[in-house]
Amino acid sequence: MIKIQNKQDCCGCSACVQRCPKHCISMKEDEEGFLYPVVDETLCIDCGLCEKVCPIINRPEKLPVMKVLAVKNRNEEERMASSSGGVFIAFAKKVIEQNGVVFGAVFDGNWEVKHTYSETLDGVKPMMGSKYVQSRIGESFSQAERFLKEGRKVLFTGSPCQITALHNYLRKDYPNLLSVDFLCHGVPSPGVWRKYLEEMSSFSAFKAAGKNSVLSSSIKSVPVITGIEFRDKTLHGWKKYSFVVRGSAPKADKNTVLLSDIHYDNPYMKGFLADVYLRPSCYHCKCKNGVSHSDLTIADYWGINQLMPDFDDDKGVGLVLLNTDKGKAVFDTLDMEVRVSSLSDAQRFNGGFKEDVKMHPKHNLFFKRFVDYRNLAELIERTVHKSLYRIAKRKIKNIIKKVFVQLKH
Numbered sequence: 001m002i003k004i005q006n007k008q009d010c011c012g013c014s015a016c017v018q019r020c021p022k023h024c025i026s027m028k029e030d031e032e033g034f035l036y037p038v039v040d041e042t043l044c045i046d047c048g049l050c051e052k053v054c055p056i057i058n059r060p061e062k063l064p065v066m067k068v069l070a071v072k073n074r075n076e077e078e079r080m081a082s083s084s085g086g087v088f089i090a091f092a093k094k095v096i097e098q099n100g101v102v103f104g105a106v107f108d109g110n111w112e113v114k115h116t117y118s119e120t121l122d123g124v125k126p127m128m129g130s131k132y133v134q135s136r137i138g139e140s141f142s143q144a145e146r147f148l149k150e151g152r153k154v155l156f157t158g159s160p161c162q163i164t165a166l167h168n169y170l171r172k173d174y175p176n177l178l179s180v181d182f183l184c185h186g187v188p189s190p191g192v193w194r195k196y197l198e199e200m201s202s203f204s205a206f207k208a209a210g211k212n213s214v215l216s217s218s219i220k221s222v223p224v225i226t227g228i229e230f231r232d233k234t235l236h237g238w239k240k241y242s243f244v245v246r247g248s249a250p251k252a253d254k255n256t257v258l259l260s261d262i263h264y265d266n267p268y269m270k271g272f273l274a275d276v277y278l279r280p281s282c283y284h285c286k287c288k289n290g291v292s293h294s295d296l297t298i299a300d301y302w303g304i305n306q307l308m309p310d311f312d313d314d315k316g317v318g319l320v321l322l323n324t325d326k327g328k329a330v331f332d333t334l335d336m337e338v339r340v341s342s343l344s345d346a347q348r349f350n351g352g353f354k355e356d357v358k359m360h361p362k363h364n365l366f367f368k369r370f371v372d373y374r375n376l377a378e379l380i381e382r383t384v385h386k387s388l389y390r391i392a393k394r395k396i397k398n399i400i401k402k403v404f405v406q407l408k409h
């Protein structure tokens with residue numbers, strides 16, 4: 001039976017919940033806002049199936065990467081609507097064309113993030129774009145298994161731990177499954193996101209959002225949110241991506257920009273990127289770098305402006321790691337602009353390869369205050385605030401690092 005002794009040993013994938021034959025495991029949110037399994041021991045028959053599917057207890061061997069590519073979707077509209085190179089939508093279209101089913105993360109009616117599936121292109125579009133919140137997997141693994149057994153093609157996208165869990169759950173290699181994960185910095189707390197949303201939903205909080213926030217002056221009353229993008233490229237480009245909230249309000253257009261922050265100015269993004277409220281398992285990730293056995297890994301090709309400046313137009317370049325023959329075969333059918341690269345180049349600029357992301361020193365203090373603190377944006381600002389001494393120390397460290405890198409090359 002699943003017993004979580006240490007929170008870092010559960011990535012929240014829900015594979016155990018879906019596999020339990022007695023339906024006696026449920027996911028409950030803890031005080032940091034993450035879901036963990038809780039077993040009703042009175043119903044448990046001690047069959048051990050929950051432990052068998054757990055990606056932390058049963059971790060597959062690492063597989064090496066076959067090929068590393070820099071990629072751009074030739075359809076510029078699709079690339080602009082995606083976070084990176086628009087690789088996900090190209091795969092999704094291919095699978096839908098073949099009467100397949102696509103699984104991915106979407107916002108629900110409350111702007112929280114969940115996994116779902118779609119059999120149509122319209123249903124796939126909301127999956128586009130990174131949502132920097134842990135998604136609730138729900139019943140997705142068992143739904144995918146049903147489609148696979150019917151012989152339908154299935155594209156399943158998710159974090160490396162979700163894909164590791166999917167493969168453990170399925171227990172066999174389905175030729176009609178294409179699994180795609182992404183390089184994963186870590187997932188922020190759904191509870192923190194919910195609180196940030198509550199603050200955003202009141203107009204006064206829009207005003208207090210970030211010191212450089214751009215707010216529509218035409219909005220005079222509480223708006224209804226109609227769209228949220230963590231990675232908008234249309235306002236400041238791909239590298240300076242923005243966190244954008246669109247909405248409607250009386251006497252304003254339906255898609256008025258209510259809030260637009262370059263990522264490093266937005267309080268929620270600042271806390272995420274400073275590793276203040278990632279899931280405990282993300283600080284000791286056991287599923288990255290070949291463990292998930294995904295057919296492909298997709299990511300941002302950060303640093304492409306230095307490595308291949310002529311390929312970078314600031315509209316997004318994707319990094320694609322081809323991990324299996326099946327992944328390569330499907331990728332070869334896509335109409336993409338492709339440059340061959342190397343793992344060492346890709347690793348130089350991308351924190352997503354790191355398995356031991358360092359917990360922010362004020363992580364515990366943040367969560368101690370989180371429940372009662374009335375202004376979350378202010379709490380995040382206070383948590384990530386760096387003294388001048390720390391800023392100077394970091395700058396000197398970076399200069400020394402750069403000099404070393406230049407000497408090496």
Ligand SMILES: Cc1cc2nc3c(=O)[nH]c(=O)nc-3n(C[C@H](O)[C@H](O)[C@H](O)COP(=O)(O)OP(=O)(O)OC[C@H]3O[C@@H](n4cnc5c(N)ncnc54)[C@H](O)[C@@H]3O)c2cc1C
Pocket residue numbers: 081082083084085086087088089103104105106113127128129130131132133134135157158159182183184185186187188298299300301302318319350351352353
């Ligand atoms: C939490 C998180 C952390 C990431 N960290 C890094 C990183 O450190 N380095 C890096 O290079 N890239 C990272 N990425 C991946 C990157 O942001 C892009 O998602 C990826 O490059 C694919 O871009 P795209 O343009 O091909 O497609 P897009 O259309 O942008 O990709 C959307 C895909 O991502 C999936 N997705 C979106 N949000 C979630 C979520 N919360 N949980 C599970 N799946 C989700 C969707 O289902 C869909 O398959 C991260 C993504 C997420 C969600």
Ligand code: SF4
Pocket residue numbers: 001002019020021022023024025039043044045046047048049050051
């Ligand atoms: S041991 Fe079996 S019955 Fe008990 S919780 Fe795990 S899967 Fe369910």
Ligand code: SF4
Pocket residue numbers: 002009010011012013014015016017037050053054055056057165
């Ligand atoms: S990692 Fe997944 S399978 Fe393992 S205990 Fe946590 S939710 Fe269950």
Ligand code: SF4
Pocket residue numbers: 011159160161162184185186187279281282283285286287288
């Ligand atoms: S960092 Fe690791 S544990 Fe955290 S979401 Fe990503 S793959 Fe899962």
